[in-house]
Amino acid sequence: MKRLAILTSGGDCSGMNAVIRAAARTAIANDVEMIGYRKGFAGLLKNDYLELTSRAVSGVLQRGGTFLQSARSQEFRTEEGRRKALDNLLQEKVDGLIVIGGDGSLNGARALDLLGFPVIGIPASIDNDIPYTDMALGVDTALNNIIYAVDCIKDTASSHDRAFIVEVMGRNSGYLASTSAIATGAEFAIVPEVEFDLTEMCHQLRRRYEEGRTNALIIMAEGAGHAQEVADSIKDCAGFETRVTVLGHYQRGGAPTVFDRLLGSRFGLTAVELLLSGTKGVMLGLSTTTLTTTPLEMVVKGGQKKLNNELVHMADILGI
Ligand code: F6P
8 A cells, every 4th residue: 555545524523633643654654645635525525635744744633623624525425426536536546545533424434445445434423422432532522621611510500509401412322411420420411312200300409409409410412302491490390590501512622632642543543554454444443441350469469560562652653
């Protein structure tokens, strides 16, 4: 392989730049050229790209969003559009493509895979609704954004006997709502996956109010209904004054957390190495969430944990 390409598609998220940087630098370290299409599949259809030299990707690691920009392309959804994209890739002598994005973007990656083009998918969506990966890129940064905002809201809620309904993103997934509710100590999480009983919630809030609780926090997933309607019902039954805060696109931006910088770097580096070794038509994923138990005897005899070789390899390549 002599020339690879990368694009970011669908909704942006923090950590995408880390993938692009790592992929470009890994390609360069292997004497392979890397190009980046602007605005996702739309850029691929217009043949709009830039050369990703080592210099071109310097200074992007700490920036949120995607410096290649992103878009949702209607044309690429058609058979004709997909054939045109394939023609453009072949005409530019691109040997493999890395697609960074959510479910729609991975569908696009699969379409090119079906046409026989070597593709690797990288799961990136704050919604964390992509199967076969415990964490998608951008989720950790979004969660950190949410808990920062909710902690601020809790301060003011406690000063005024108020209940706050904070609406978070996630489309039809309750991942952001449920995990941020746990991490902020919220009273309730309302998610699309679980039916909730508004009357019972009001009853419990009323009891807490009568016990002298000065505030209440409810995190609601955007796909679970209308936050204002929940707030209106609580106002009538629970005693607390209510306010609604919709966090909106604030959740998607900002400097990526350490977790997303590392995950993005691992995804980018590995995607290139996979393509160079002949692997194609797969999505990278991360498997991490299981708690384990180890006999204390083994722990004390285990000695100092070794530095992971993958980290040493990454530091070596990405610092070009
Ligand atoms: O899929 C990511 C996401 O941020 C969802 O949580 C949200 O519903 C949607 O994208 C918003 O899309 P847009 O940026 O096009 O308004």
